[in-house]
Amino acid sequence: xxxxxxxxxxxxxxxxxxxxxxxxxxxxxxxxxxxxxxxxxxxxxxxxxxxxxxxxxxxxxxxxxxxxxxxxxxxxxxxxxxxxxxxxxxxxxxxxxxxxxxxxxxxxxxxxxxxxxxxxxxxxxxxxxxxxxxxxxxxxxxxxxxxxxxxxxxxxxxxxxxxxxxxxxxxxxxxxxxxxxxxxxxxxxxxxxxxxxxxxxxxxxxxxxxxxxxxxxxxxx
Amino acid sequence: xxxxxxxxxxxxxxxxxxxxxxxxxxxxxxxxxxxxxxxxxxxxxxxxxxxxxxxxxxxxxxxxxxxxxxxxxxxxxxxxxxxxxxxxxxxxxxxxxxxxxxxxxxxxxxxxxxxxxxxxxxxxxxxxxxxxxxxxxxxxxxxxxxxxxxxxxxxxxxxxxxxxxxxxxxxxxxxxxxxxxxxxxxxxxxxxxxxxxxxxxxxxxxxxxxxxxxxxxxxxx
DNA sequence: AAGAGTCTGTGAACTAGTTCACAACCGCAG
DNA sequence: CTGCGGTTGTGAACTAGTTCACAGACTCTT
Numbered sequence: 001x002x003x004x005x006x007x008x009x010x011x012x013x014x015x016x017x018x019x020x021x022x023x024x025x026x027x028x029x030x031x032x033x034x035x036x037x038x039x040x041x042x043x044x045x046x047x048x049x050x051x052x053x054x055x056x057x058x059x060x061x062x063x064x065x066x067x068x069x070x071x072x073x074x075x076x077x078x079x080x081x082x083x084x085x086x087x088x089x090x091x092x093x094x095x096x097x098x099x100x101x102x103x104x105x106x107x108x109x110x111x112x113x114x115x116x117x118x119x120x121x122x123x124x125x126x127x128x129x130x131x132x133x134x135x136x137x138x139x140x141x142x143x144x145x146x147x148x149x150x151x152x153x154x155x156x157x158x159x160x161x162x163x164x165x166x167x168x169x170x171x172x173x174x175x176x177x178x179x180x181x182x183x184x185x186x187x188x189x190x191x192x193x194x195x196x197x198x199x200x201x202x203x204x205x206x207x208x209x210x211x212x213x214x215x216x217x218x219x220x221x
Numbered sequence: 222x223x224x225x226x227x228x229x230x231x232x233x234x235x236x237x238x239x240x241x242x243x244x245x246x247x248x249x250x251x252x253x254x255x256x257x258x259x260x261x262x263x264x265x266x267x268x269x270x271x272x273x274x275x276x277x278x279x280x281x282x283x284x285x286x287x288x289x290x291x292x293x294x295x296x297x298x299x300x301x302x303x304x305x306x307x308x309x310x311x312x313x314x315x316x317x318x319x320x321x322x323x324x325x326x327x328x329x330x331x332x333x334x335x336x337x338x339x340x341x342x343x344x345x346x347x348x349x350x351x352x353x354x355x356x357x358x359x360x361x362x363x364x365x366x367x368x369x370x371x372x373x374x375x376x377x378x379x380x381x382x383x384x385x386x387x388x389x390x391x392x393x394x395x396x397x398x399x400x401x402x403x404x405x406x407x408x409x410x411x412x413x414x415x416x417x418x419x420x421x422x423x424x425x426x427x428x429x430x431x432x433x434x435x436x437x438x439x440x441x442x
Numbered sequence: 443a444a445g446a447g448t449c450t451g452t453g454a455a456c457t458a459g460t461t462c463a464c465a466a467c468c469g470c471a472g
Numbered sequence: 473c474t475g476c477g478g479t480t481g482t483g484a485a486c487t488a489g490t491t492c493a494c495a496g497a498c499t500c501t502t
Contacts, residue, residue, distance in 0.1 A: 069367075069368055128309055129309055138356060142366065145367060146292035146366060146407035150488080190450095190491080191489060193450060400478095
């Protein structure tokens with residue numbers, strides 16, 4: 001077991017309210033796995049292997065068409081979990097999980113997790129909240145795809161990805177390629193390129209090296 | 222209280238495993254409400270009022286753009302519930318609920334529901350499963366919108382709506398207008414009209430009065 | 443520092459889907 | 473039966489977005 005696993009576990013929202021000694025037991029039972037960039041952590045159609053907790057790195061949840069087009073459903077960061085859905089309803093996975101950087105995950109076996117869920121009803125609530133949150137975001141994305149044009153989707157996505165930096169500016173730092181952004185908004189890479197140009201010409205965004213700064217004063221970016 | 226409420230309640234999946242006497246208490250606490258066709262049961266931005274259980278009728282969950290375009294996120298039928306999301310995370314509603322026919326709902330107050338959830342952990346599991354199911358469907362819809370053309374989306378949607386009838390044929394009976402179908406797949410009414418024509422010309426579907434029969438033998442409808 | 447691979451910008455042709463406009467149709471209230 | 477609101481079919485013009493093609497910029501690696 002990795003030495004600093006325990007403090008990391010304590011920071012996972014899913015394990016909030018779980019007493020320290022219990023976490024130690026969990027850490028002993030769980031397995032750590034490492035994946036290089038671009039590795040497929042789970043593939044569509046897989047039967048569930050367990051609950052994954054992202055310890056470091058970054059993963060994307062994607063769907064792919066036969067022609068190779070892909071859409072990113074979500075990007076997950078450390079302390080977030082995935083794999084719970086297939087776990088809970090025993091249906092095969094419906095999306096792929098791909099490492100966007102070198103990442104390590106903690107894998108909790110299905111049975112292990114289920115018995116935990118029974119003993120720690122608090123965890124069930126965290127899961128409910130997370131699922132509700134994700135469903136809300138998914139519904140919004142459906143709305144965006146059906147009701148907005150590419151310009152609007154790109155603008156909204158940037159806003160969603162931005163986090164305040166030290167100077168209080170809203171910054172998208174992710175080091176996100178135009179292709180990834182295109183896969184998030186469901187548009188072609190070229191279209192995203194043109195849209196970013198437009199947005200920066202109107203003054204809604206500007207570039208600082210690899211980062212994108214967002215002008216919050218524009219109400220309708 | 223409506224006389225045959227109790228048997229109806231017993232059929233609600235959310236209340237599976239809840240002992241009869243408890244259900245009686247619940248029925249006493251809950252309120253019934255009626256809505257005519259087209260009525261807005263909940264509007265976007267509302268604060269949560271409680272958990273709604275659909276007793277009879279049919280509702281749609283929709284998002285609307287400023288220009289009046291709308292996309293149907295889901296259609297709910299009796300025994301299904303809604304309103305749980307705003308309830309659980311206290312965020313304002315993100316979609317509208319509109320009656321598609323004359324409908325009656327059972328409204329359980331927020332506090333009521335929450336204390337139930339505490340006392341009946343079984344209910345939490347049902348909710349988790351339902352949310353997981355809905356999230357799965359939402360993700361699929363995102364994939365459809367981003368990766369398929371209108372033809373594919375209409376075909377898939379029809380398949381999803383179809384239910385086997387007495388003769389074992391897969392039938393969409395819902396009495397669904399082309400406009401509604403268009404709002405489900407995220408396309409224009411005209412496009413749906415043309416697509417249905419195509420699908421029936423190729424022999425993937427055909428019409429029997431108001432019903433649409435789906436040819437299952439076509440693997441790739 | 444050179445070369446390979448990846449990412450970005452942009453013009454031009456193309457196409458899926460929208461929008462508009464209108465005729466025909468259906469079902470039902472009076 | 474008659475008329476009227478909602479639904480459907482279809483042509484034609486238009487447009488947002490895709491696809492293709494290619495040039496330039498950037499960034500690793502060795």
